[in-house]
Amino acid sequence: MSPLLLGVEEEGQSRVSSPSVECISQNGLGIREWNYLGLSDFCSVDSSGVPDDNGNNLNLKATELRLGLPGSQSPERETEHCFLNSGKLDEKTLFPLLPSKDGICSSSQKSVVTGNKRGFSEVKGTIYTEKKWMGPGAVPDSQSLQPVSHGKYSVAQASVKKDGRANVIQEQPCTSNGTKVNRTDISNNSSAPTAKAQVVGWPPIRSFRTKALTTSSKNNDEVDGKPGPGTLFVKVSMDGAPYLRKVDLRMYSTYQELSSALEKMFSCFTLGQCGAHGTPGKEILSESKLKDLLHGSEYVLTYEDKDGDWMLVGDVPLEMFIETCRRLKIMKSADAIGL
Amino acid sequence: MNYFPDEVVEHVFDFITSHKDRNSVSLVCKSWYKIERYSRQRVFIGNCYSITPQRLIARFPGLKSLTLKGKPHFADFNLVPHDWGGFLDPWIKALAKSRIGLEELRLKRMVVSDDSLELLSKSFPNFKSLVLVSCEGFTTDGVAAIAANCRFLRELDLQENEVEDHRGHWLSCFPESCTSLVSLNFACLKGEINLASLERLVARSPNLKSLRLNRVVPLDTLQKLLMRAPQLVDLGIGSYVDDPSSEVFTKLKAVIQLCNSIRSLSGFLEVAPCCMSAIYPICENLTFLNLSYAPGLQGNDLTKLVQHCRKLQRLWILDCIGDKGLGVVASTCKELQELRVFPSDPFDAGNAAVTEEGLVLISAGCPKLNSLLYFCHQMTNAALITVAKNCTNFIRFRLCILDPVKADPVTNQPLDEGFGAIVRSNKSLKRLSLSGLLTDQVFLYIGMYAKKLEMLSIAFAGDSNKGMLYVLNGCKKLRKLEIRDCPFGDVALLEDMGKYETMRSLWMSSCEVTLGACKTLAKKMPSLNVEIINESEQLEFSLDDRLLVDKMYLYRTLVGHRKDEPEYVLLL
Numbered sequence: 001m002s003p004l005l006l007g008v009e010e011e012g013q014s015r016v017s018s019p020s021v022e023c024i025s026q027n028g029l030g031i032r033e034w035n036y037l038g039l040s041d042f043c044s045v046d047s048s049g050v051p052d053d054n055g056n057n058l059n060l061k062a063t064e065l066r067l068g069l070p071g072s073q074s075p076e077r078e079t080e081h082c083f084l085n086s087g088k089l090d091e092k093t094l095f096p097l098l099p100s101k102d103g104i105c106s107s108s109q110k111s112v113v114t115g116n117k118r119g120f121s122e123v124k125g126t127i128y129t130e131k132k133w134m135g136p137g138a139v140p141d142s143q144s145l146q147p148v149s150h151g152k153y154s155v156a157q158a159s160v161k162k163d164g165r166a167n168v169i170q171e172q173p174c175t176s177n178g179t180k181v182n183r184t185d186i187s188n189n190s191s192a193p194t195a196k197a198q199v200v201g202w203p204p205i206r207s208f209r210t211k212a213l214t215t216s217s218k219n220n221d222e223v224d225g226k227p228g229p230g231t232l233f234v235k236v237s238m239d240g241a242p243y244l245r246k247v248d249l250r251m252y253s254t255y256q257e258l259s260s261a262l263e264k265m266f267s268c269f270t271l272g273q274c275g276a277h278g279t280p281g282k283e284i285l286s287e288s289k290l291k292d293l294l295h296g297s298e299y300v301l302t303y304e305d306k307d308g309d310w311m312l313v314g315d316v317p318l319e320m321f322i323e324t325c326r327r328l329k330i331m332k333s334a335d336a337i338g339l
Numbered sequence: 340m341n342y343f344p345d346e347v348v349e350h351v352f353d354f355i356t357s358h359k360d361r362n363s364v365s366l367v368c369k370s371w372y373k374i375e376r377y378s379r380q381r382v383f384i385g386n387c388y389s390i391t392p393q394r395l396i397a398r399f400p401g402l403k404s405l406t407l408k409g410k411p412h413f414a415d416f417n418l419v420p421h422d423w424g425g426f427l428d429p430w431i432k433a434l435a436k437s438r439i440g441l442e443e444l445r446l447k448r449m450v451v452s453d454d455s456l457e458l459l460s461k462s463f464p465n466f467k468s469l470v471l472v473s474c475e476g477f478t479t480d481g482v483a484a485i486a487a488n489c490r491f492l493r494e495l496d497l498q499e500n501e502v503e504d505h506r507g508h509w510l511s512c513f514p515e516s517c518t519s520l521v522s523l524n525f526a527c528l529k530g531e532i533n534l535a536s537l538e539r540l541v542a543r544s545p546n547l548k549s550l551r552l553n554r555v556v557p558l559d560t561l562q563k564l565l566m567r568a569p570q571l572v573d574l575g576i577g578s579y580v581d582d583p584s585s586e587v588f589t590k591l592k593a594v595i596q597l598c599n600s601i602r603s604l605s606g607f608l609e610v611a612p613c614c615m616s617a618i619y620p621i622c623e624n625l626t627f628l629n630l631s632y633a634p635g636l637q638g639n640d641l642t643k644l645v646q647h648c649r650k651l652q653r654l655w656i657l658d659c660i661g662d663k664g665l666g667v668v669a670s671t672c673k674e675l676q677e678l679r680v681f682p683s684d685p686f687d688a689g690n691a692a693v694t695e696e697g698l699v700l701i702s703a704g705c706p707k708l709n710s711l712l713y714f715c716h717q718m719t720n721a722a723l724i725t726v727a728k729n730c731t732n733f734i735r736f737r738l739c740i741l742d743p744v745k746a747d748p749v750t751n752q753p754l755d756e757g758f759g760a761i762v763r764s765n766k767s768l769k770r771l772s773l774s775g776l777l778t779d780q781v782f783l784y785i786g787m788y789a790k791k792l793e794m795l796s797i798a799f800a801g802d803s804n805k806g807m808l809y810v811l812n813g814c815k816k817l818r819k820l821e822i823r824d825c826p827f828g829d830v831a832l833l834e835d836m837g838k839y840e841t842m843r844s845l846w847m848s849s850c851e852v853t854l855g856a857c858k859t860l861a862k863k864m865p866s867l868n869v870e871i872i873n874e875s876e877q878l879e880f881s882l883d884d885r886l887l888v889d890k891m892y893l894y895r896t897l898v899g900h901r902k903d904e905p906e907y908v909l910l911l
Contacts, residue, residue: 201416203685203741208499
């Protein structure tokens with residue numbers, strides 16, 4: 001596995017959102033003929049047909065500007081990159097998906113746009129001999145070369161998972177001066193985008209549709225409960241309780257109401273606690289006693305917000321709370337000291 | 340020719356409704372031309388820049404229904420910059436000034452302003468029907484004007500438009516006296532609406548047959564609406580989320596059972612899968628099901644639903660249905676004619692949701708299939724050849740392999756043979772979109788066999804000018820050709836310049852066409868508008884004819900250069 005791969009993988013696994021440029025330098029590989037996600041390095045590797053080469057090999061064929069998307073190869077070329085880390089390319093292409101979601105998008109996009117749009121100065125004097133672009137998307141092709149591949153083939157495409165759609169790319173300024181790294185690799189990987197997804201207008205889906213689907217999935221992801229204006233169910237757990245409950249946060253207009261509802265829900269568990277603590281089991285637990293139990297030193301109500309932090313319920317206005325709360329937890333106050 | 344009085348000929352023409360036929364009829368002789376133009380009520384203009392509104396009005400004084408298309412098709416995919424053109428305004432202004440009694444307006448890919456909508460709503464007292472598809476430039480204020488002023492409005496159909504939402508009062512603008520609504524589709528609007536107004540509107544619209552809601556309309560409103568309008572034929576559900584044990588949901592289940600006229604179902608913009616069982620009773624009668632905007636439904640939810648839809652003729656669905664799910668479709672929906680499978684996550688490498696297997700299953704199980712739009716991660720020649728054997732009725736075949744230059748993963752060959760088989764066996768093919776790794780060979784096949792082809796979309800394909808030439812020479816019925824990122828250049832462009840007069844338009848972007856060639860073409864063919872779209876900062880256009888143009892769009896026209904082009908468009 002090339003060090004680059006390792007770097008990318010680590011990056012992916014740790015969900016580091018620092019731009020991959022940093023990661024690359026951390027790998028000590030230097031920045032050379034590759035885009036932010038490092039994929040073009042493979043591209044140059046591919047073209048040279050030497051798997052271990054890190055792009056130094058200036059295979060003339062690889063430097064040809066060809067038309068076509070990443071991964072397009074004329075048939076005779078394909079035989080060249082048979083042994084490329086094909087299996088590994090799977091991982092390699094997958095992992096860039098993660099960091100790119102976070103922060104690399106914009107930088108990659110820039111590099112893509114400059115690559116993709118041929119400013120006239122770039123184009124002047126370019127002689128097109130063969131018509132395919134070399135791109136990091138050589139990946140899918142090389143994967144497809146696996147001799148044992150069958151019809152049903154799960155290919156990890158060299159695409160970047162992100163919300164940045166073609167729209168976004170379009171808006172990037174199109175300059176013939178590439179941003180940083182990409183200038184050098186224009187001649188090599190023919191300014192092909194780092195990933196398919198960053199090609200303007202591809203796949204050919206109406207932007208209305210792409211936007212609509214993204215909004216939908218955002219809505220579905222954001223809350224733990226069912227999406228929709230009507231209800232907002234979140235899970236409520238309690239330390240020591242054998243199972244969780246769900247409450248609809250939209251049902252309550254004050255914290256007091258929410259608190260009472262939770263008390264009612266979890267009274268059965270606290271009964272047990274009372275018993276365990278030596279209170280005579282036959283004594284009927286009055287509501288006030290229950291309240292004391294919950295409001296007293298025993299338990300506090302906490303929630304996990306959108307950022308994943310555990311917060312004490314009651315600090316923010318209810319509307320804000322409802323918006324950010326993902327789930328609730330009734331903690332023993334001893335555990336809640338950090339809050 | 341004049342054996343019959345004009346009135347008789349005119350009466351005969353009443354039975355001729357297709358645009359093509361009426362156009363042909365008008366060419367027979369002067370007399371027929373005259374009779375035809377006075378009796379013509381419906382006009383279709385595929386490119387709004389091919390004619391001016393003034394000439395339209397002059398020729399067809401009896402115009403009642405106008406269809407206009409603006410931007411080129413690739414504008415859908417952000418290849419055409421903002422403000423390129425396609426403005427409705429001049430058309431409305433001209434029509435408003437004239438004595439045309441416009442009743443119906445259908446627009447696609449046009450820029451529509453609130454002012455135009457308002458002018459429209461006030462200028463034509465008999466205006467009945469507005470259909471906007473993939474348009475932009477207007478807000479809900481414009482929609483409000485239509486609602487408020489068109490007293491006999493029957494149809495307000497907004498499909499996939501980019502509308503700036505000024506928060507919902509538009510619906511309340513329908514006057515109490517408006518009871519003529521037959522079709523209301525506002526699914527593409529994003530903002531809140533007054534639910535009570537909606538309920539009242541539906542209650543006073545006894546002719547309402549088609550209702551498509553947007554995502555803010557909750558389930559309990561849906562239930563109330565269906566109570567009022569059990570006669571609906573086409574329903575688009577907005578939000579479909581509730582607790583299945585709730586009283587509202589129980590009521591909904593009951594009322595859905597009464598809606599046995601529903602033949603078309605869409606929406607589910609927000610959905611709780613556990614609620615889908617309420618829909619099953621109406622599935623039996625469905626002919627059109629569109630779940631392509633319902634990412635909340637997983638593969639098995641979709642499969643379960645589809646199993647009930649035996650009479651389905653058109654299915655639009657997301658690829659999370661998977662190959663297995665498509666297998667269920669294939670065994671259940673024997674009447675299927677049109678299938679569209681959209682990617683639920685176009686940029687995700689992750690799971691290959693549908694592959695060639697699903698398509699093969701469909702082709703084997705659905706003998707009536709004639710229209711396909713299929714997004715997948717891979718395709719093989721073998722699969723396409725099988726599909727071609729199974730299905731010979733294709734009119735539209737659009738295959739989009741998400742990696743645009745992907746070869747056949749089994750053989751590593753280009754997909755030339757596969758597509759070749761498709762065009763060879765589907766002699767009625769009118770529309771074709773290609774993808775995957777393709778050489779000039781596929782174009783040879785297309786030129787040889789696709790004799791009825793009218794629209795062809797090519798991306799990242801071919802090796803040389805020959806490819807484009809095969810198509811231009813062979814496809815005699817070609818009307819629209821759109822090409823991006825292919826190695827086609829001047830030789831191909833200039834070989835048969837007269838061909839473009841037989842076509843509506845040609846789009847070439849990121850190809851190898853030089854400015855000089857475009858200039859030559861424009862000079863030799865005055866009946867064509869040749870537009871160069873240049874978005875880079877280089878403005879030295881006139882300097883170097885050897886420069887490759889980024890985007891070229893040419894179209895035939897009767898009225899020369901348009902006057903509304905933006906800065907970055909050069910009209911040669």
